[in-house]
Amino acid sequence: MRANCWMGRNTVEVREVPDPKILNDRDAVVRVTSTAICGSDLHLYDGYISAVRRGDILGHEFMGEVVETGPGVGNLSVGDRVVVPFPIACGACTSCTAGRYALCENTNPNAGMAEKLFGHSPAGVFGYSHLLGGYPGGQAEYVRVPFADVGPVKIESDLPDEKVLFLSDIFPTGYMGAEMCDITPGDVVAVWGAGPVGQFAIASARLLGAEKVVAIDRFDYRLAMAADRSGALTVNYEETDVQDALRDITAGRGPDACIDAVGMEAHSGFAPLHVYDRVKQAARLQTERGSALRQAIMSCRNGGTVSVVGVYGGFMDKFPVGSWMNRSITLRTGQCHVQRYTRDLLERVERGEIDPSFVVTHRLPLDRAPEGYETFKHKQDDCVKVVLSP
Amino acid sequence: MTRIAAITINRPEDEVRRRWPGVEPKLPPLHGGVRLHPAPGGRGTEVRIPYEQGGIAQRLLAVTGRDRRRVLEDALRRFKQVLETGQVVRSEASPQGTDAARQRRRHPARPVQAP
Numbered sequence: 188m189r190a191n192c193w194m195g196r197n198t199v200e201v202r203e204v205p206d207p208k209i210l211n212d213r214d215a216v217v218r219v220t221s222t223a224i225c226g227s228d229l230h231l232y233d234g235y236i237s238a239v240r241r242g243d244i245l246g247h248e249f250m251g252e253v254v255e256t257g258p259g260v261g262n263l264s265v266g267d268r269v270v271v272p273f274p275i276a277c278g279a280c281t282s283c284t285a286g287r288y289a290l291c292e293n294t295n296p297n298a299g300m301a302e303k304l305f306g307h308s309p310a311g312v313f314g315y316s317h318l319l320g321g322y323p324g325g326q327a328e329y330v331r332v333p334f335a336d337v338g339p340v341k342i343e344s345d346l347p348d349e350k351v352l353f354l355s356d357i358f359p360t361g362y363m364g365a366e367m368c369d370i371t372p373g374d375v376v377a378v379w380g381a382g383p384v385g386q387f388a389i390a391s392a393r394l395l396g397a398e399k400v401v402a403i404d405r406f407d408y409r410l411a412m413a414a415d416r417s418g419a420l421t422v423n424y425e426e427t428d429v430q431d432a433l434r435d436i437t438a439g440r441g442p443d444a445c446i447d448a449v450g451m452e453a454h455s456g457f458a459p460l461h462v463y464d465r466v467k468q469a470a471r472l473q474t475e476r477g478s479a480l481r482q483a484i485m486s487c488r489n490g491g492t493v494s495v496v497g498v499y500g501g502f503m504d505k506f507p508v509g510s511w512m513n514r515s516i517t518l519r520t521g522q523c524h525v526q527r528y529t530r531d532l533l534e535r536v537e538r539g540e541i542d543p544s545f546v547v548t549h550r551l552p553l554d555r556a557p558e559g560y561e562t563f564k565h566k567q568d569d570c571v572k573v574v575l576s577p
Numbered sequence: 578m579t580r581i582a583a584i585t586i587n588r589p590e591d592e593v594r595r596r597w598p599g600v601e602p603k604l605p606p607l608h609g610g611v612r613l614h615p616a617p618g619g620r621g622t623e624v625r626i627p628y629e630q631g632g633i634a635q636r637l638l639a640v641t642g643r644d645r646r647r648v649l650e651d652a653l654r655r656f657k658q659v660l661e662t663g664q665v666v667r668s669e670a671s672p673q674g675t676d677a678a679r680q681r682r683r684h685p686a687r688p689v690q691a692p
Contacts, residue, residue: 190687207688210667242685243670259663279661281587281620293658296671299647311668314686321670321686331688333666 189577190244190327191556196234199245201554207323207331212259215335217269221348222249222325222553224563224573225356226382227498230451231316232560235474236500238300238318247273247313248355249325250348253335260335269339271332272525273356275311275322278337282310289522294333295320304501309522326556328577340529349544349574350536353387357572358543359528361387361448362394364496367519368444370395375437377401377486378419379479380448381409383546383572384496388446389417390541401436403429405454408569416545424456433486441488449479450497467504474501484511484518495520546572553577578630582649587621588660590614600659603652624653642677651675 188207194200207216225248231239250270253263263269276288283291291310295301298308301318311333314324323330332339342351361384368376376392378385381404392400401420402413410421422432433442455461455478464476483493484507493516511518535541548571551559559573586593590613597607605611605626612625628645638644642651654675655665665674670686673679 192685192687205688205690207669210669210672211664213663240670240683240685242687244687277658277662277666279587280657281585284587293654293662293666296666296668296675298654298675299642299650299677311666317670317683317686320668321683322668323686323688331669333668334662 188328189553190323191246191553191575193231193239193243193245194241197232199232199557199560201556204244204327207329209255209257210331211333212257213334213336214257215253215260215263215332215339216255217249217251217271217330217332217339218254219249219251219325219328219330219577221251221352222246222327222575222577223352224326224556224559224575226384226450227315228560229564230498230500232564233452235451236316236318238316240317243314243316243321244323244327245314246324246326247315248352248357249313249330250342250352250355251330254329256335262336263339263341268342270342270351270354270529271313271325271330272338272340272529273313274522274525275313275320275333276337276526277334283337286524286527288524288526290524297321312522326553326575328553338526340533342533344537346536347544349547350542351533352574353383353543353546354525354529354532354536356523356525357383357546358387358532359525360384360496360523361389362391362528362532363521363523364388364446364448364494365391365395365397367494368392368395368446368492370397370444372396373398374443375399375401376444376446377403377433377442377483378446378448379403379483380497381406381413382448385446385448386413386416386546386571387543388448388496389413389419392446393417394535394540399436401433401442405456406566409571412545412571429456429482430486437488441486441491443488444492444494445483445487447480447483447493447495447497451475451477451499453477453479464504475499475503477503477506481505481507484516487514487516489514490516492517492519496523498522547574549573551575579627580630580646582626582628582646582653584624584650584653584657585616585620585622586624586657586660590622593622593624593660596660601652601656603648604656626653642679647677651677
């Protein structure tokens with residue numbers, strides 16, 4: 188089969204590789220009909236995650252048709268149409284039974300490696316380096332899906348792929364980001380990052396009853412999407428001071444909740460800080476660029492919540508611990524426990540409450556994945572989200 | 578110095594005790610100092626295996642993942658996977674499951690060649 192493989196920094200190639208096989212009794216093999224490139228794929232592409240190896244198949248947002256099931260899979264049949272969550276979860280450990288699927292205790296065979304960096308290992312993830320299990324990803328014609336009786340959600344309606352594909356990752360991730368804000372009537376929620384996850388965080392904050400949602404980014408076309416689709420107020424941080432704008436919007440209080448949908452490759456509008464972060468990152472003195480997170484904490488109102496769904500991988504410098512501690516800021520975070528949300532969010536899509544396909548701006552065949560990565564990385568051609576079809 | 582390799586398994590103690598022999602060859606026998614205890618708050622069973630930390634030889638072995646600590650921890654992880662999910666969990670890069678000694682010869686994350 189053909190699959191998109193990491194071949195080095197800023198290099199992916201679509202190569203001929205062996206077809207996946209059933210390795211565990213509860214596996215299924217899925218023929219991929221649609222898959223997408225994620226912002227967190229860019230951390231792999233840009234070379235910030237050292238545990239990736241030449242030849243690894245990337246991709247963790249995918250859906251398709253079941254073509255084979257292992258003997259332990261009772262709930263799926265060949266021919267079923269499924270969307271597959273990006274964390275791999277066994278369903279039986281204490282974390283899974285508590286609904287914390289992205290923390291499954293059993294699905295990372297390389298748990299020892301992850302423990303060295305993180306203290307304890309999170310769940311295995313599709314296509315996200317050997318640190319998280321070394322599972323081949325979904326930017327391919329076929330994928331082996333472990334614990335197929337736990338993760339995949341069956342699509343029984345005739346909704347097109349683009350309306351349900353994002354249940355695999357970015358829609359639940361944005362939704363969890365908004366849910367962690369514990370939104371109550373009257374709340375103002377500010378969202379750093381108007382990329383696909385940010386767009387869903389903004390839309391979800393609306394669904395969950397926020398009074399006002401503020402989108403913060405530097406690309407006007409992304410801010411316009413947030414304004415048009417979700418009625419967000421917008422702040423372009425290259426033109427306006429963010430903290431001033433938020434003080435104005437909230438009459439001096441600060442936002443009740445701040446969502447970081449940016450993560451470790453943040454760009455800062457304050458040039459000396461951006462240079463500082465980039466130099467330290469290049470010298471491997473820090474692994475993250477944390478300017479979005481810093482600003483989210485500093486801007487948040489006293490006693491508010493900072494909800495972090497942007498991906499971080501190691502250690503950041505200059506964390507505003509004094510601001511966080513002295514002002515009773517609640518910091519909530521996590522890789523999304525997708526399996527917890529898929530059923531409910533699918534129902535919302537089926538009821539017409541939201542159409543997730545609004546983020547799709549580019550559609551390419553799988554063979555043009557390298558071009559897709561470049562377009563997405565450099566935000567060319569007003570790119571927001573690239574969907575690939577094998 | 579005595580250290581402890583530990584894991585919590587989301588299964589009742591009598592089941593852990595009953596299934597201990599025969600599932601994971603690298604685990605010591607129960608009578609060899611292994612301690613089992615119900616985990617608080619309904620979290621299952623706590624398993625603790627004391628072992629000797631060892632000296633320079635163990636540190637050298639740690640480079641290849643064959644030191645006592647890693648062997649025991651990986652064995653406990655595999656045992657937990659079998660009890661909680663039915664099998665040792667495999668990935669294409671680690672088709673043998675959790676085994677630190679195999680880390681250096683990791684296969685890329687793509688399907689394994691047909692035999």
